[in-house]
Amino acid sequence: MKIAPALPFLIAAAVGAAGGALAARAVPGMPAGPVAGAAAGAAFAALARRRATSPGAGLTWGLAFAFLLWLVALAGGSDRAGAGLAPSGSMAMLDAARARFPELVAALVLLGAPLGLALGTLGALSRRAEGPRLAWARALVVGGLAGIAGGVAFGRWMAQAGFFPLVAGLVGSTSIAVGMTVHLVIAVVIGMSLGVxxxxxxRGFGSGMGWGLGYGILWWFVGPLTVMPLWLGRPLDWSWQRGAALFGSLVGHVVYGLLAGLLYAAVDRLWVGLFTGSDPIRREPEGPGLNLLRxxxxxxxxxxxxxLLLDAALVAAGAMPARPGAFGESLAVxxxxxxAYxxxxxxxAPDRGSAIAWGLVYGLVRWYLDPLTLAPILAGGTFSWTPAAASALLPALVGHLGFGVVTAEAFLALERRHAGWLLLDPRFAARAARRRRPSGTPAPALWVFALGTGVLLPILLG
Structure with missing residues (x-):
C-alpha cells in the first residue's frame, strides 16, 4: 500500500492535537493544548515514521518519545528551582518531578501511546508485503497462556491487599470470586495484546522479559491510574501521592509483565520449533544441550x-545482612x-552498547524480583510492595544495575571469544547474522522507556 509522504505528519498532528487537548483538560496548568500536541505529533512523525513499522514498534517509540519529552520539560522547568547548593537542588528536582508527575501520565497515556499506535498501524499498512506476517493464532493463543500465568502471580498480591472486591466493582459486584474472574480475563486480554x-x-527470552517489563509499566499507567477510576465513575487522580498509594500495583504489573513476556517467548519458540521451524538441512553447529551448558x-x-560489585555497593550502603555467611550467600545468588542471564x-547483545542496555534491564528485573519480592518470602515472611520498602532498597537498586552491566559485558566477551571460530564458516555466519537484532528495531526505545520509568518511579513514589 503506497502512503503519501505527508500522510504520517497529518495523522500524527491530528492525533497529537487531540491528545494535547485532552491533556490540558485532564491536568490543569499543564503547558499543553491542540497546538502544542500537534507540534509534538509532527516532531514524532519526523523522528520515528520510518521506524514505526508495526503497531508494537510504533507504541514503543511513542512511549520513549513521550518520556523524553517529559524529561526535557522537567529539566527546563526545574533549572531555576534547582539552583543553589547540591542537596537543596537535588530535593528541589525531586519535588519538581513529583509535582509534574500528572504530566508524565498524560504524556504517556494521551500522547505517546496514541501517536505510536497510529503511526505504527500506518507503517504496517504501508509495508504489508514486506517481512513476515503476523501469525494471529500463535499470538493470541500463546499470549493468552502467558497472560494467565502472569495474572496468577499478580493475583497473589491482589488477594493479600484485598483488591479483588475493587476489581469486581468494574462489573457492579463486590464478590472476591467475581473479582478474581475479571482479573484473569483482563490478564488474558493483555497477554493476547502483548503477542499481537x-x-x-x-526474539528471545531476555527480550521477552524486557518488553514484558515495559508493557507491564504501561498498563499500570493505563489501568489503575486511568481506566479503572473512569470506569467506576470517579475523577482522575494522577498525583504522585495516588501513584504512591498504588505502588504495590505497579510492582504487580511489573511481575505480571516479566512472567508474561518470558513465558510468551518460551512458548512461542516451542510453537515455532514444533509447527513452523523444522529444517533438518540447516543444522546448528553445536547441539542445544552443549549450547545450554555453555x-x-x-x-x-x-x-x-x-x-563483587553488588556486594561492595551493599556494604557501602549498610544494606548487607549482618549474619555469618551473608557475603558468600550473595555471591552464590x-x-x-x-x-540465568x-x-x-x-x-x-551483539555489541557492547546493547550489552550494557540489556544488562541494565536485567539488573532492574533482578531488583524487582529479588530483594523486593523473593528475598522476603525465602526469609519466611511475605513480600511488601510498598513505597517505604522500595525506598529502603534504593541503594541496592544501584548495585543491581551495576551487577547487570558488568555481568553482561563479561558474558559478551566470553561469547565473542567462542563465536570467532564458528563465524569462519559462511553458513554459520549467515545464521548468526539473522539472529542479530537489525538496526531500526524498537529495542533502543524500549531501553529508554522501561529503564527510565522502572528506575524513576520507585524514586518518585518512595
Missing part, C-alpha cells in the same frame, strides 16, 4: 565481577542469576 503487538520483537557456565563466570540473553 510484539510478536516480531520478542551459556550457563559463561553466565555464572561472568557474574563473579558483577556480584549472583552466580545463579548470572547463569546466560540462558535469557544469549544472542541478544
Amino acid at each position: 503487538l510484539f510478536q516480531r520483537d520478542l 551459556a550457563v557456565r559463561w553466565g555464572a563466570g561472568a557474574s563473579v565481577a558483577g556480584g 549472583s552466580a545463579l542469576l548470572g547463569a 546466560g540462558l535469557l540473553f544469549r544472542d541478544e
Whole structure:
C-alpha cells in the first residue's frame, strides 16, 4: 500500500492535537493544548515514521518519545528551582518531578501511546508485503497462556491487599470470586495484546522479559491510574501521592509483565520449533544441550565481577545482612542469576552498547524480583510492595544495575571469544547474522522507556 509522504505528519498532528487537548483538560496548568500536541505529533512523525513499522514498534517509540519529552520539560522547568547548593537542588528536582508527575501520565497515556499506535498501524499498512506476517493464532493463543500465568502471580498480591472486591466493582459486584474472574480475563486480554503487538520483537527470552517489563509499566499507567477510576465513575487522580498509594500495583504489573513476556517467548519458540521451524538441512553447529551448558557456565563466570560489585555497593550502603555467611550467600545468588542471564540473553547483545542496555534491564528485573519480592518470602515472611520498602532498597537498586552491566559485558566477551571460530564458516555466519537484532528495531526505545520509568518511579513514589 503506497502512503503519501505527508500522510504520517497529518495523522500524527491530528492525533497529537487531540491528545494535547485532552491533556490540558485532564491536568490543569499543564503547558499543553491542540497546538502544542500537534507540534509534538509532527516532531514524532519526523523522528520515528520510518521506524514505526508495526503497531508494537510504533507504541514503543511513542512511549520513549513521550518520556523524553517529559524529561526535557522537567529539566527546563526545574533549572531555576534547582539552583543553589547540591542537596537543596537535588530535593528541589525531586519535588519538581513529583509535582509534574500528572504530566508524565498524560504524556504517556494521551500522547505517546496514541501517536505510536497510529503511526505504527500506518507503517504496517504501508509495508504489508514486506517481512513476515503476523501469525494471529500463535499470538493470541500463546499470549493468552502467558497472560494467565502472569495474572496468577499478580493475583497473589491482589488477594493479600484485598483488591479483588475493587476489581469486581468494574462489573457492579463486590464478590472476591467475581473479582478474581475479571482479573484473569483482563490478564488474558493483555497477554493476547502483548503477542499481537510484539510478536516480531520478542526474539528471545531476555527480550521477552524486557518488553514484558515495559508493557507491564504501561498498563499500570493505563489501568489503575486511568481506566479503572473512569470506569467506576470517579475523577482522575494522577498525583504522585495516588501513584504512591498504588505502588504495590505497579510492582504487580511489573511481575505480571516479566512472567508474561518470558513465558510468551518460551512458548512461542516451542510453537515455532514444533509447527513452523523444522529444517533438518540447516543444522546448528553445536547441539542445544552443549549450547545450554555453555551459556550457563559463561553466565555464572561472568557474574563473579558483577556480584563483587553488588556486594561492595551493599556494604557501602549498610544494606548487607549482618549474619555469618551473608557475603558468600550473595555471591552464590549472583552466580545463579548470572547463569540465568546466560540462558535469557544469549544472542541478544551483539555489541557492547546493547550489552550494557540489556544488562541494565536485567539488573532492574533482578531488583524487582529479588530483594523486593523473593528475598522476603525465602526469609519466611511475605513480600511488601510498598513505597517505604522500595525506598529502603534504593541503594541496592544501584548495585543491581551495576551487577547487570558488568555481568553482561563479561558474558559478551566470553561469547565473542567462542563465536570467532564458528563465524569462519559462511553458513554459520549467515545464521548468526539473522539472529542479530537489525538496526531500526524498537529495542533502543524500549531501553529508554522501561529503564527510565522502572528506575524513576520507585524514586518518585518512595
